[in-house]
Amino acid sequence: MKTTIIGAGKVGKEIASRLLQEGHDLVVIEKNEAKLEKIEEDFDCLCIKGSGAAAKTLNSPAVTQSDLLIAVTNSDEVNMIACMTAKRIGIPRTVARIRDPDYSQNLIISKEDLGIDLIINPDYSAALEISRFLTLSLPVHMEPFARGRVKLADIAVDEDMQMFANKKLMDMDIPRSLLIVAISRNGEMLVPGGQDMVLPGDIIYLLGHSDVVNKICGKVKKQRQKVQSVIILGGGRIGFYLAERLCAQGMKVKIIEQNKEKCRELAEKLPNALILCADGSDLELLRREGIKEIDAFVTVTGLDEENLLLALLAKQMGAKRVLAKISRPGYAPLVEKLGVDAAISPRLITASEILRFIKGGRILSLILLLNEQAEVIELIVQPDSKIAGRPLHRSGLPRGTIVGAIQRGNKIIIPQGNDVILQNDRLVVFALGHNVHIVESLCGEEQT
16 A cells, blocks of 8 residues: 655654554655655655645655655644645545644544544544543453453553462363463563563463453452542643543543643643643652542653653652553563553554554454564454454464464354364454464455
């Protein structure tokens, strides 16, 4: 597929990296020369210097032949104009990043009229993810697959979890309709075998029937105290979207922001939140605002280092749950080591949304696990695929890949080695990142 990306910022680079791995023929448009040079150094793609909103740039033959245009500049207006123009010159599908709350919530013209097939808002998606984490009552995170009949859950294991802690997989008393597909240990993702042992501090990933996953997760509680009070450090877009959502759920919300103009805007738009115009790195301020009693502390400033450091300090000062926004994938392995409860990456959320959109019917769900070392994908086995008609142990799936569930009609199968994969089966597959393309090629139609 030929794809044009407009904007070579953090999100643009993340998407470019993912699409090149997928084998896309890529064109990148960027008006900043330094950013464009960096893209030329790092990626094998055609680079064009120019404005993504200019008809002259978009009318370039390399662009007009594209199957997809993704506009992710820092300007919502440029992104919308680029998509409108792209549709008029014959590019079939378009994606636009629109981050301004006034645009994303109150578009007078429909996205179809604007020529946009998918609107992505990384900040809003990140706020939704943080909100969901804060409202979980159990120390787990779940993702649904197979129309909700299969679930992936990750559980942080501690010494008290006798079902898992200090036991080999083969010795665990867990139902056959459940698989431990991965263990995250010290920032490394492991695909375990029966002899592997789960240690306190590990995060384990369970995949199986939804009711069984729910039952197992229910046994690990440790019911979390309901979150009623939250301090948000950073009053940017993520901070605004998150505070708006939490206030609507009746939580007590404080936002700490240094910029006075932003504070005025937040005070006008969020009458139910307390806005503090102050330096969030002032530890004395955090003590005065009751960090010891706070249920959750969320850091969403523009600096990863500040977010991780202050989340860690808040944890040490008594905050019950701490979350940090990170942009650099390289920082993700630090999260578990530092003791931060969770890190949210808008870039990975955006990449996941776009890949799911691009792959359409082939990929039904796609979850990029935080440190991007692994993916969980849900896909349909095509009639002429290499894998159809073969038992799992002869399927050709690479090491580091587990078929966690098969949906066949109304039946859910947690497979073993002798189970045969049939055409039109719906598979939920856990795969280390470098194996994903092999899995897709085995399940897709053979090329003639």
